[in-house]
Amino acid sequence: xxAVSTFYLSRVLxxxxxxxNQKAIGKLLDLIVDVNEIRPKVIAAKIKVDGQxxxxxxxxxxxxxxxxxxxxxxxxxxDVEVAKDNTMFLKKHVLDRQIVDVDGRxxxxxxxxxxxxxxxxxxxxxxxxxIDGLLRRIGVAKPIKKILKPFGLHVPGKMILWDEVAxxxxxxxxxxxxxxxxxxxxxxxxxxxxxxxxxxxxxQVAIFNSLDEEKAADVLEELETEAQLNVLGSISxEKAADVLExxxxxxxxxxxxxxxxxxxxKLLNExxxxxxxxxxxxxxxxxxxxxxxxxTDYISLNESMTVDExxxxxxxxxxxxxxxxxxxxADEKEKLMAxxxxxxxxxxDPDVKLNKIMNRDIIYVYDYxxxxxxxxxxxxxxxxxxxVVDKTMKMLGMVIINDVMDLxxxxxxx
Numbered sequence: 314x315x316a317v318s319t320f321y322l323s324r325v326l327x328x329x330x331x332x333x334n335q336k337a338i339g340k341l342l343d344l345i346v347d348v349n350e351i352r353p354k355v356i357a358a359k360i361k362v363d364g365q366x367x368x369x370x371x372x373x374x375x376x377x378x379x380x381x382x383x384x385x386x387x388x389x390x391x392d393v394e395v396a397k398d399n400t401m402f403l404k405k406h407v408l409d410r411q412i413v414d415v416d417g418r419x420x421x422x423x424x425x426x427x428x429x430x431x432x433x434x435x436x437x438x439x440x441x442x443x444i445d446g447l448l449r450r451i452g453v454a455k456p457i458k459k460i461l462k463p464f465g466l467h468v469p470g471k472m473i474l475w476d477e478v479a480x481x482x483x484x485x486x487x488x489x490x491x492x493x494x495x496x497x498x499x500x501x502x503x504x505x506x507x508x509x510x511x512x513x514x515x516x517q518v519a520i521f522n523s524l525d526e527e528k529a530a531d532v533l534e535e536l537e538t539e540a541q542l543n544v545l546g547s548i549s550x551e552k553a554a555d556v557l558e559x560x561x562x563x564x565x566x567x568x569x570x571x572x573x574x575x576x577x578x579k580l581l582n583e584x585x586x587x588x589x590x591x592x593x594x595x596x597x598x599x600x601x602x603x604x605x606x607x608x609t610d611y612i613s614l615n616e617s618m619t620v621d622e623x624x625x626x627x628x629x630x631x632x633x634x635x636x637x638x639x640x641x642x643a644d645e646k647e648k649l650m651a652x653x654x655x656x657x658x659x660x661x662d663p664d665v666k667l668n669k670i671m672n673r674d675i676i677y678v679y680d681y682x683x684x685x686x687x688x689x690x691x692x693x694x695x696x697x698x699x700x701v702v703d704k705t706m707k708m709l710g711m712v713i714i715n716d717v718m719d720l721x722x723x724x725x726x727x
Contacts, residue, residue: 443471506535554583604680621663
């Protein structure tokens with residue numbers, strides 16, 4: 314027999330387990346790995362012996378190849394107890410399951426697993442998500458390759474290193490997924506939202522619950538409406554409110570508008586008073602008006618501030634990128650007076666006051682104007698955002714070009 318250094322899980326599952334004298338003693342049902350390792354290490358094997366299921370120490374098993382078939386030889390059947398925490402069954406919990414390809418930023422199906430035998434043990438090193446792996450599973454890979462070879466064709470295969478995989482198997486409650494979650498947290502919120510949407514409703518909620526409030530808020534913004542409602546309707550009222558409080562008020566208003574009135578009211582009552590008041594005001598605007606599209610997250614400054622003081626204030630506030638396209642100057646009664654661009658602040662001397670570089674010729678819209686007015690203004694003046702005021706010129710918020718474009722795209726889909 315020839316000792317092997319690597320093998321596929323599909324090639325050993327269901328194979329006979331033999332003793333040193335070549336006598337059949339059982340059949341391999343599954344391999345159990347320790348997920349604490351960087352690459353999961355096989356620590357035990359689930360086998361069937363004389364009609365009984367046993368879990369034995371994998372270190373007593375050697376893998377050989379004989380006449381093209383994989384053979385498992387066991388020196389002795391040493392039963393072991395496997396803790397539920399930090400362990401995983403490769404067939405039961407990974408094979409045929411959906412996983413996240415962190416590098417490719419997408420959900421893929423595991424068709425097979427590649428394992429490597431090293432001096433320190435046997436490790437899971439890669440997952441096979443290609444057609445080749447699927448054909449191997451059903452036992453037709455070799456015949457099909459022979460048929461295709463004369464035509465210069467080949468079966469596409471795709472292996473993903475375990476380092477680039479995040480397994481999401483919350484049905485197996487014993488697994489601690491901290492390492493996998495760390496991988497997911499490296500993804501952009503929009504990529505993570507796309508991944509969550511590819512999962513079933515249960516798993517969507519499980520992944521969302523694993524995120525901290527800041528990350529959860531960023532991801533919730535990027536989810537499609539159906540996924541947003543599923544997640545918020547499935548997590549605790551307290552957590553849902555905490556996450557919503559960390560989102561822009563206009564985004565919260567859009568989500569709550571899609572909910573049943575009773576459910577939306579519960580969330581509003583759970584949220585902080587200041588935040589909920591702002592959201593209620595936005596929800597009060599009729600559809601297709603500027604007010605229904607504006608965000609109340611904007612930066613208002615005093616004209617007597619210097620550039621240096623302004624930069625200090627921005628560092629303190631740590632605003633979102635799309636809220637600092639322009640900074641607005643208002644008086645003590647919140648009346649809009651002027652606008653200053655971030656560019657002008659950056660290129661000006663630190664001791665220059667804002668009233669020396671601000672622009673009093675402001676392009677603005679009223680909160681009850683039709684959204685179509687925004688299309689006209691943004692196109693004509695090439696603006697990234699537009700301030701929104703009431704009839705007394707009190708500043709209420711601003712509309713960001715991204716929100717206008719999103720509205721246009723949604724209307725075209727209708």
